Amino acid sequence: MSIEFAKYHGLGNDFILIDNRSSSEPQVTPEQAIKLCDRHFGIGADGVIFALPGQDGTDYTMRIFNSDGSEPEMCGNGIRCLAGFIAQLEGNSGKLGGTVSSPQAFQESNKSFEYRIHTLAGVISPQILADGQVKVDMGEPKLLASEIPTTLGSPDRKVINEPIEVAGKSWLVTCVSMGNPHCITFVEDASAIALESIGPQFEHHKAFPQRTNTEFIQVVSRDRLKMRVWERGAGITLACGTGACAALVAGVLTDKCDRTATVELPGGNLQIEWGLDQKLYMTGPAERVFAGKIS
Structure with missing residues (x-):
């Protein structure tokens, strides 16, 4: 059996769609996904994303296997890529009037398209804007320790500037769930963090029963943050959409940034807004790299 796929990336965070x-049910197993994500012996990606039939009135369902075979609840960069992939699929079927190879193709048509996608983190609604960017309503953050989940602090209270011992050092962390767990710490110089050694120690710390994504944030100004991330199940990546949203929330909770800011990632920039409706809005690119078939 052969399966057609498309390779997309959002600021260098890349996926097989x-x-x-x-x-x-996904057409490949977590074990097969590990092989496909291998950058030497496979296609190479941070994860495999499946566009499944919608549930409970949604247009589509998103499932994702990380490069280590684990399944996260959601992925911010991934859902932007999925929106571009869906646009391509629907364009090929004639619904949008022609073949759409990437979100950027919408720029000429001056149209925007929105999808309701069922995820393990709830219903997420990405919108492909007329300029080719993808804006995603990421929903409201969850802030109580029991919701993240973490054993830091009291279960029914927010985790803001709580101390944690990692790699022989005490860190002050703020925890946020964007449907998946995030541990955010503010540092003087994000580029100086030894992610490859410290990241796994945060991810597998006993304070996080479901493991955690970890963001190291350098405040450039109140409307600009610089971020490096260790993703749960994927390791060092060039960008993390849910992490960027969580970072902004942590910055607001600790009075380090405004409710709208640019988040600089190694792969590029995301625009994040924490609206007065308490929802997070993420805007950024999603680009198609190539397509092919796998056996």
Whole structure:
């Protein structure tokens, strides 16, 4: 059996996208996903994303396997890539009037398209804007320790500037769930952090029963943050959309930034807004790299 795929990336956070509309279960196993994500012996990616039939009135369902075979609740850069992939699929079927190879193709048509996507973190609504950027309503952050989940602090209270011992050092961390767990710490110089050694120690710390994503944030100004990330199940990545949202929330909670800011990532910039409706809005690119078939 052969499976068609498309490779997309959002600021260098890259994914293998598979048209899975014919089945409610992913066409490849977590073990096969590990092989496909291998950058030497496979296609190479941070994860495999499946576009499945919608549930409970949604247009599509998103499932994702990380490069280590684990399944996260959601992925911010991934859902932007999925929106571009869906646009391509629907464009090929004639619904949008022609083949759409990437969100940037919408720029000439001066149209925007929105999808309701069911995820393990709830319903997420990405919108492809007329300028080719993808804006995503990421929903409201969860802030109580029990919601993240973490054993830091009291279960029914927010985790803001709580101390934690990692790698022989005490860190002050703020924890946020964007449907997946995030541990944010503010540092003087994000580039000086030894992610490859410190990241895994945060991810597997006993304070996080479901492991955690970890963001190291350098405040450039109140409307600009510089971020490096260790992603749960994927390791060092060039960008993390849910992490950028969590970082902004942590910055507001600790009075280090405004409710709208640019988040600088190694792969590029994301625009993040924490609206007065308490929802997070993320805007950034999603680009198609190539397509092919796998056996």
